[in-house]
Amino acid sequence: MSLKKRGVIAASIAALAIAATALTGCASEAPANSEGETSEGPVRIGVVPGGQPYWEVFVDEAAKEGIEVEIVDFNDYPQPNPALSAGDLDLNQFQHIIYLANHNVEANDDLVALGSTVVYPLNVFSDKYDDIKDIPEGGTVAIPNDESNRARALLVLQSLGLLELKDGGSPTSGVEDVIADKSRVKVTELGAELIPASLPDVDAGVINNDYVEPAGLDFADSLGSDSAEDPAVAPYTNIFAARAEDKDNETYLKLVEIYQTNEKVQAALKDYVGDGAVLVKLPQSELAEILTQAEDDYRAGK
Known part of the structure; x- marks a missing residue:
């Protein structure tokens, strides 16, 4: 099966590389601040891989709430976290907590888990x-x-x-x-x-x-x-990640809410992944605890 048709305006990795300077400049003009005030420009969310059709529905539903979203497609996992840290993205949604913990330790970074999405059984x-x-x-x-x-x-x-x-x-x-x-x-x-x-x-x-x-x-x-029901699988909960200063950003938290509760978004997600995902709604405080423990475990295991 070929990759499904991209349903949103998105940049490829190649395009990001070519336009790195321009993107960095845009990042200083359009991010939302910790009080939830967003300057002119879309909220850029990095995803892996590109072309997942439910993101088109997500973009449309966010627009109904007055939030402009741009989905930025990446081809592999190592790219979106550095792009988020550098300000080229406002959020990303591709990884589980364990992956973020490993990134934070290895890169001496402090990205946070803004909200939970799903557990994908492996x-x-x-x-x-x-x-x-x-x-x-x-x-x-x-x-x-x-x-x-x-x-x-x-x-x-x-x-x-x-x-x-x-x-x-x-x-x-x-x-x-x-x-x-x-x-x-x-x-x-x-x-x-x-x-x-x-x-x-x-x-x-x-x-x-x-x-x-x-x-x-x-x-x-x-x-x-x-199994998603196994407590040991909780660290593999997928998340929206954000920079630490944006953990209370009202606009970004609203986007998490749209993903978790909007019926059209959930139906589109279910249509795409079938039985391949289990929706998880964990409080941000619990996500933070799991992330901290995962970072400690990773440091101890190095």
Whole structure:
């Protein structure tokens, strides 16, 4: 399945690179301040990957509330947080709390979780097998190579009985924690965006929700996943992220509310992801606690 038609005015990574100087200049003219007052210009929200059609509905519904929104498309995960910190974006919405914690620690940044969106169960797919039990002894499973999703993928594979991790695993587990003589499979690390196309070359792959539908995969064909109902999955709640000085910005908080409660937005999201997402509404204070704990855990695990 090809990427769905972009439904909003959006910039590609290439366009951002070409227009970096211009974007930075715009950032000083149009951000909203901590009192919720927004100067002339749209609220720019970075997303990964581009072309998700529910954002078009979100933009339309925000406009009805008097908020102009521009969705900025990125092709991979490492880009939107630096762009947010630099002021090229006002918000981003692509990551879970663990990913943000890793970014903050590594970049010495202080981005915050403004509001919760959904939990995307992390799914295992295969081009060769229809059941997790059919994956052979010594088979190879591809997992994302970014630190937060790497650990989560390993925990998913452990929960499905494919491998065993040292000390039961943690949000900072790496491939070095796989106990080889107690594991059915080997793991190989790839960029998250590359795993769908690599399924013919491996026995299975752990694929982030963002890349499932664009790759023509169906959540109904998943061989297994983690559960949004598991308290241990709370740190993998996806969020709107903002700069620390904007955590009380009324305009930005209103956008979170629109995402969480607007029936048209929720219907469009459900239509796009099907059973691939579970809506989560956590208070900002709880998100802050989870983020702080995740940052502490990440520092301790380094």
